[in-house]
Amino acid sequence: MWTAQRSLVPLRGHGFELRAFGEADLAQLRSAADDPDILRWNPFPESEDRTADLRGWLTYRNDWSGGDHMSWAVGAGEGELLGSVSLFHLDADQRDGEVGYWIAPGARGRRLASSAVEVAARFAYAVTGVHRLYLFHAVENAASCAVAGSCGFLLEGTLRRSYRYADGCYHDEHLHARLAGDLPPSGG
Secondary structure (H helix, E strand, C coil): CCCHHHHHHEEEECCEEECCCCCCCHHHHHHHHHHHHHHHHHHCCCCCCCCHHHHHHHHHHHHHCCCCCEEEEEEEECCEEEEEEEEEEEEECCCCCEEEEEEEEHHHHCHHHHHHHHHHHHHCCCCCCCCCCEEEEEEEEEEHHHHHHHHHCEEEEEEEEEEEECCCCEEEEEEEECCCCCCCCCCC
């Protein structure tokens, strides 16, 4: 299907870039991992040695050698971490995968999540050969539903009690998907 090559980054968007995570991102990553809205919907490592856990998280996100995921830091300039976007559960046989993301509190409200997801989705279709990308989010996460819609991920249904989030409860999730041949969203 594809060969994972970290050298394919950075990818440029309007006012941001998708790039590898760096050591300079660690302090901002720690701040993001403490944000209640990010923590509610995104798993982050949690133990006594938070710095080591987050370094491990960065290392994993930068290692594309397994061929099952690709992750980028969303940045705007040297050392400014605005968020993250990932392609994961990439399946070479089925030619599909999932997309996930988060945006730091100070960068919200600028359509940055939609723009980063769009750049990552176009990369996935062009480089990895996937034909279908999924986007799942808790029904209560209205912001993610808006991101999915703005990127042309159609709502295909609701999965009942399908994922256990940080609160320890299983939440219903919306399933959105976009095919490689789908027209890009208007304005995209």
